[in-house]
Amino acid sequence: MVTLSCAELSTRELNAALAAMPDGEQARIVEPRGRHNLAVGLTNRIRVSIEGNAGYFIGGLCDGPDVVVDGFVGWSVAENLMSGTVRVRGNASECAGATAHGGTLVIEGDASSRAGISLKGGTVLVAGDVGHMSGFMAQAGVILVGGDAHESLGDSLYEAVVYVGGAIASLGSDARVEDLSSDDVTRVRALVRTAGFDHVDPENVTRVASARELYHFDAVKAHQY
């Protein structure tokens, strides 16, 4: 176990030390005090625990490691995640899991606005609520919200699917509620197990997906342009 302190190391030194670790190793990052860009761009299979509140882009661009934050995080946690996991024990600010291609982001608290924006295949699991415009233009992947979703959920969705355990304040353009199939229930059950979300009932979530009406130019509406 390696211990790295933000009080002693620059962000660049810290990420270089993490990147140089062999697979299977573990690292603690102490005194993060809201530092941005911790544990980014790692391609090794290591475990990183950040012991405190962290800043923007935590675990971003990673392709392999498992990162745990024992605190809250700022904007764009796990942005463009490729594989591996990022788990946040507290709340996350805006754009959690933005453009994630793969891997799993788990937020044990709430996520703010635009969670899972432009998701490209990753999995975003939020125990609590998500802020407005979550799932905006999400292309592929899955978002599970254990609590409530604020305004304009799933605006301009492509092929990503959103499951919500609580209430939905409003749907965004071209998002619609669809029937929950047995495949959905199986999928949500697996996600809930992965995340450890005991409060979410897989048979009692709302499925939100794209109505696909923004996919093609509609000649009938040509006069509007």
Place this chain on the structure above:
Amino acid sequence: MCGIVGVHLKAPELHGRLGALLAPMLEAMTSRGPDSAGIALYDDDLPEGAFRYSLQPLAAELDWEDLAAGLRDAVGDDVTVQRRGRGAVLVAKGDDGRFLRALERSGASVRLVGHGTSMEIFKDVGAPAAICERYGVRQRVGYQGLGHTRMATESAVTTEHSHPFAAAADLCLVHNGTFSNYATVRRRLTDEGVRFDTDNDSEVAARFIAHQLEQGMDLGDALRMVCKTMDGFFTLLVASRTQFAVVRDASACKPAVLAETDRYVAMASEYHALAGLPGVEDADVFEPMPEEVHVWSR
């Protein structure tokens, strides 16, 4: 991009540390705004009926004592000078309208950046750490303060365009973002007799809020009117003699983090600016929701 910070001290025992708490917060926001910075400090140490006038020099050489002596004759009251970095705060008793007219008539090469019974403002170009040093921020006391680090996108890097913008006695604002319809709002305010000092979009928001307050609205309602009337991206931190308020626009794409304890409320663009505050690990830390107005009063 800009950085904003502020702290409203509920516990009187923290008042002696206002500057020591605020300066590191401002310096932490250098990454969001390295080109200029400004601070507003609020203290209630003046005797009843006295005002402070925060002035910046427009000429390289300025005899502040000479200016004060001239104003003393014009207003018939004592005027004292407190030097602050490149500028000064003049303290005078009596009617502020009379003082401001006398200042204008004096033709002195100074710009008034704010006035009030409690508030003083200074702003300057350069790195936030250098500005904190130049104006002795760490030694300052008071009950609330706010600051701004600027990365200019809409107008020039000058002291004139730096925040905070004061728009009435003891009222000032710092802004992160851009307003898109500010010219329209300014035209409407100008028609109603409001005067502007700069072409800056943030000044329009400050004057708009002052105008609402003048018409009898409270600060919370004035900020709700900002959301209805002003189009653009904004996180605003607004302070008056007794209040400290935060609001974000409907899309909430400019950041804001608040930390509240029994002893203070603090606000910053990014959490790391708050990380050094006493007891912040046990504070209630949250982000204001879109168009949600938060107001604290003393």
